[in-house]
Ligand SMILES: [Zn+2]
Ligand SMILES: [Zn+2]
Ligand SMILES: [Zn+2]
């Protein structure tokens with residue numbers, strides 16, 4: 196389970212978590228699409244970001260340089276994280292950018308606002324992280340894979356995503372769909388019914404690093 200695979204959204208070929216980043220920089224179908232968009236007005240910097248948790252979950256996205264960390268936080272919450280409105284923050288070059296505004300700056304180390312554009316805080320090859328929820332934290336690693344000039348229509352465009360990882364039922368070795376939050380074991384739909392901890396602890400297995408954590412039941416919309 197070290198390296199989950201995923202599909203390039205442009206040519207539909209499958210790559211390993213390691214290979215996909217390099218592929219996206221070379222993919223001919225993507226290049227053709229990009230060239231159709233480029234050359235228009237409003238060219239700006241576009242950031243290719245890799246976002247990952249362990250090597251199991253990963254996303255490659257492109258984002259407008261004028262979009263903000265707040266937009267990125269929204270996106271991450273939507274696709275992977277949001278359960279009950281916990282706080283979150285990015286740490287970039289040792290500086291924290293928080294989802295909440297802090298008034299008091301006594302010690303001079305209060306986090307900054309996420310309402311700041313990528314152009315202002317990120318450079319090519321930067322590595323940074325994102326934490327959601329300071330109780331049962333989900334931590335994501337982010338990396339600027341490339342920065343190019345061009346045009347994309349939306350603030351954030353998905354380039355590739357890992358396929359849902361397959362977990363095995365603890366009891367019958369079938370494909371697990373549910374997890375018991377109490378004992379952290381995975382079960383199929385049938386075996387979970389007989390599991391002794393009871394249904395209060397049952398969580399669905401979803402394609403997210405927050406699977407089975409706090410009240411995470413998957414994204415509100417796919
Ligand atoms: Zn491709
Ligand atoms: Zn929660
Ligand atoms: Zn089973």
Ligand SMILES: [Zn+2]
Pocket residue numbers: 375376377378379380390391392393396
């Ligand atoms: Zn259990």
